Amino acid sequence: MNAAEGSGDVFEIKQLRRLIELMKKHDLSEVDLEQGDARVRIRRGGAAAQPFVLPAQPAAGVPAEPAAPAAKPPADSQHTVITSPMVGTFYRASGPEASPFVKVGDRIDPESTVCIIEAMKVFNEIPAGVAGQVVAVLVENGAAVEFGQPLVKVDPGA
């Protein structure tokens, strides 16, 4: 990393801080800048950044995976989205007659079960991983879900 030479250098701490402030102010999620041989890429928020280091050594910089389920930072900045930690079939309740685990408006905490995902005949209760108020349930009962698919939107501030 080059020693700071003044306002032109992308790696200068003041510049990086300004960049981050600008990103927050304008709600940008990713900035990628190149200057000669130097390159800086900043991605805001939550789930561990994909390391895209050039030139890359595949052994280095493998991101720490978030523990399931991933509470990812949101496309809209107020809400958190609970995503699926597995592949399977989504169920809102523990049985056809039972009431749903959560509905819009419910207050939940990290240990609250938000849904069941059935995989290979095993019914897995999925914990919220976040506290807050349920804003939306994004999947239909009985629908197939893939890894990382958004399941429930939560307002963590509420």
Add this chain to the structure above:
Amino acid sequence: MLKRILVANRGEIALRVIRACRELGIETVAICSEADRDADYLRLADEAICVGPARASESYLRIDRVISAAEIGNVQAIHPGYGFLSENAHFAEVCRSCDIGFIGPTPEAMAQLGDKNSARKLAREAEVPCVPGSDGLLSTEAEAVETAKRIGFPVLLKATAGGGGKGMRVAANDLALKAAFQQAAAEAEAAFGNPGIYLERYVERPRHVEVQIIGDTHGNVVHLWERDCSTQRRHQKLIEESPSPRLAEETRRAMCEAAVRLAKTAGYHSAGTVEFIVDPDGNFYFIEVNSRIQVEHPVTEMVTGIDLVKAQIRVASGEPLPFSQDDILARGHAIECRINAEDPAQGFRPCPGRIERMTAPGGFGVRFDSHVSAGSTVPPYYDSLIGKLIVHQPTRREAIETMQRALKELRVEGVQTTVPIHLEILSNTAFHESQIDTTFVERVLLG
């Protein structure tokens, strides 16, 4: 005929399977990791299901997620491609118990042939010549030394659970052997979870010649001739070709027939490859079986005119092979160059990144199997293969000329590729004169 298949792989082989399915009118469900979500070939599948984060161990290798994807994708069978779960007998067993077809051999055949030591036993039973070696696994250092003295130095210590060129050590005398023995067992345990090692005579300057076979579930097994894969670096194949140059016709026939005998003895069906080494005197010895479709299968497809992936799918659908041994003729000469995103000038360092520009070669006798194009990202999490360039011409000389032309036409900007090393090999006199063995690249070119 199967109607809906899960493609449990990524990259060029996933694309290869999807293409075959599209022609057969079979619906495909592709899987992907988060790193492959934007891969272009996924749009050619009927459905794509994300099975995990980038790391293979958390996605492509997750048996539970692959099976779940097969279930929610409502498929009848899974094509495992090569690598990943393709030679995992446990996975094949799980498929069977979940009533999902596995496009490959039975778990039993796979397990028996996957263990190098039991494969050798089977080979001896089928009267297939093996490299002189230990009669089973070695339990002590003393046993190793005694065996080595009997068969003659130099010897090669090999891990029974190894593969892909890993887990092997050469010893030139009994002192070296004693030193290597304990280490080899420890390494085997660490790398493969199985400390079993055995010993073979070390054949100096061998050629690597493998035979493609395919069997159906009605007891028919045929061979589709051989491929020569001697052009390797650190046991990784760079260039493959068919027919094997400078192989005596009787040797060729004997090897191909031996491969079929072995497959029948093992109760093998689907596509597979029987690997041999050929010593400088022209003797051939069985090494191992790869119980999957291989990277270099297009070489065989070009000389025989047979679509191997479609054949696998037909076999998995319960159909008998649509050809007999007499129908399988080899015409002309085919060569394949593996195009990897690696920098040959920097020790073949992998070069993941974004492909900014790309031009694929074409023309008479040129086939380019690649899943990438301009704008594609080559992720750092998987192997570095970005494409296979295959040529087919009436003679070897013409095939070399066409390959040189095609390599120069191929343009990839944004990542380094192994094109320069291929050009160097193809302009080398020893290569032109077919004076190749598995030490050639490292001896002659990399010094």
